[in-house]
Structure formats: structure tokens, C-alpha cells
Amino acid sequence: MRVGELSSLSGVPTPTIKYYMREGLLPPGERTSRNQAHYDDRHLRRLRLIRALLDVGGLSVAEAGDVIAALESPDTGTHKLLGAAQQTGIRTAASCDDDAREDATAEVLDLVRRQGWKVSADSPSVAATAEVLGALGRLGLHDFVDRLDDYARAADAIAATDLDLVRRRPDVDGMAEAVILGNILGDALLVALRRLAQVHHSAALFDADADADADADAGAGAGAEPHG
Template sequence: MRIGELSRRTGVPVPTIKYYVREGLLPPGELSSPNQAQYDDAHERRLRLIRALLDVGGLKVAAIAEVLGAVDDPGRPLHKVLGAAADRLGSAGGAEDDAEAETARTAVEELIARRGWRTHESNPAAADLSRALAAMGRVGHGAFTELLDEYADAAELVARADLGYVSRRATVEDLVESVVIGTVLGEAVFSALRRLAHVNASARLYGADGVGREGRGGGVGARGEG
């Protein structure tokens, strides 16, 4: 197909496609004449992956280039591909050096050791977790660290589901791409599901219907005992 057809299929403007080619995110088409190139289904698939990483995963173009470079490296183990994708999700903010930051770092180190996770406190995700916990401590919610193991239980369950999905892929290309999808886009899926679950849990605990029923029940009991 020509670039105009690729644009129509994917909804990505032609100038943007050309930009992705220049940046090395999308392989160039096969020249059919000095001024014309042909693209195929592999280009369409890669272009859709780029847009998903950009629009849903929230990655910057430079980060996408690094992730796709790992995907296209035939000698890179899948574990390293997953790491390359996961590292791009982290924040770039510097850590503050105060009592809350030190407490948070210690909590994360202890969590990793306690659970026997095969990672290290220098992992970007560990640094992000430390920053989040430190920020919670500064606003009076340092006790949130007491919930870390419950969160870790849920995270392990989701991680197993992610990699279980990846293991069902048949070809190497599918397998590697699925690692990126499961890591980057799975993050967005889990975040959205967590927000939905929060709304549901909050409605059941504190919503007008639930509180009203419990309140009326308690009120009747109190009046009867009085």
C-alpha cells in the first residue's frame, strides 16, 4: 500500500508517518520509484503500536524509540525487553533527601527483601515507589506503608496474568511485542481498573444507599434500646 492508504487505515496523518520514519520508529517503505514507497501490514501493525504507546501508554517519542529498539534487537532476552519497557514508565523527578525519603527508601528495601523479589532497590520502579511513599509521609499518611504487602500481593497477581498472556504468543515477533503491550498498556489498564474498583468500593462503604441503610438500621436499634 502507499503511504496515503496507510494513513487512512490507521488514522495517522501522512506528515506524522514520515516523521516516525525519520526518527527511526517506523521502518521506511520499499521504494517502488524514486518518489514512491510501498508499505505493508507490518508497517501498519508497528504504526498502531507506536500510537498505542504514545496515546495510551503516555510515552514520549524518545522513550518509544528506546522501547522499539529493544523489541527489534534479536539478541536481547525477553526479560531485558520487558525491563526496557518498564523503565520508560518511571518518572524522571529527582528524589528529595529528608527523613520521609529515607523512611520510604527503607520501607521499599525491606519490602523487596521480605518478598524475595529478584530486583533491586535501584530499579526505577523502586525509586518511584519510594518517592510516592515519601510524598504520602510528608502529608501525614506515612502509615500507608502498612498496606504495602497487600498492594504487593495484588501486583504479583497482575504480573503473573501479564506474563501468562505473553506466554500464549506463538511467534517471536508476537512474543516480544506482547511483552511491551503487557507492560506499558497493561499499566494503563490496571490503573483504570483500580479507579473503577475505588468508585465501587467507595459507593458501597460511603455511598448514600449503603450509609443510609446502615445509619437507619443503627438509628432504629439505638431508639429501641433507649
């Protein structure tokens, strides 16, 4: 296909496509003449990945270029590549002081050991988790921290499902795209599902009291003397 068709199929304007090629994000097409080049499905997949990095992942063009460079490096294994893609979605508004962060980091590393997870101490995911734990402790929500292993087991099952979907993608571009979109949009999905489940469990735990009160009121009304 020519660049106009590539633009039409991808929804990316032609000047933007040419900009991505100048920045090294998108490989050039195969030259068919001095002013013409041929593009294929690989370019379409790469454009989807670029848009995922920039629009959904919120990366700058330079940061997206780093992920693309890792993807194209023959020395980057799949695990390292997916790790680079994963970091595009790590966001946390939680914060804590240095002492709390140090204690929380130790707690996270202990959790990693208990779960038998293969995660290095310098992983950004360790730091992000420690920030959240430190913030929970600062707010006095120690009971949440005490249930950390329960949360970890649920997260482990979700992660296994995630990676099963990722590994089914046909190439590394698709795998990286799945990690980025799956993490960012998947996080939103998990939040929504968590809310749904909370509604269910709240009804099971607390609506029973309301039902009992309603039954008691109904029973009292049935036993009352009729008027007139």
C-alpha cells in the same frame, strides 16, 4: 499495501508516517519501484506502538526512539524490553526529602525481599514506590505503610494477570504495546475498580449503623399511639 492505504488503516497521516521513518521509529517499506514501496501488517503494528508511546505514554520522539531501539536490538531480552516499555508509565506526584527517601527505599527493598520478588535495587519502580512511602510517612499516614504487605499481595496478583495477558501477544511489538497501554489505562481501571470496592466495603461497614437507626425509628413509630 501502499503508504496511502497504510495511512487509511492506521489513521496516521502520510506525512507523519514518513516523518516516523526519517526518525527511525518505523522501518521503511519494501521498494517496488523508484517512488513506490510496499508495507505490511508489521508496519501497522509498529504504528500502533508508536502512537501508544507518544500519545498515551507521553514520550518524546527521541524517548520513543530509545524504546524502539531496545525492541530491535538482538541483545535485548524480552524481560529487559518490557522493563523499558514499563518505565513509560511510571508517574508519581508524591515527593519527600532525602532522609525520608533513604528510609523509604530501605523499606521498599525489605518488602521486595519479603515478597521474594526479583527486582534490582536500582529499578525506577523501587524509587517511585519509595517516594510514595516517604510522602505517606511525612503526612503521618503510618498505618498505610504498616499494611504495605497487604497492598503488595494484591499488586502481585494483578501483575501476574498483566503478564499473562502480555505473553499471549504474538510478537514483541504487541507485547510492548500491551505493557504501555495496559499500565497506563490499566492503572486508570484499577483506580476506578478500587473506588467501586471502597463504596461496597463502606456500605458494609458503616451503612449497618444507618440501617439500625432506621429500624429503631420505624419501631418507635409503630408503637406510637394513633392520633384522633
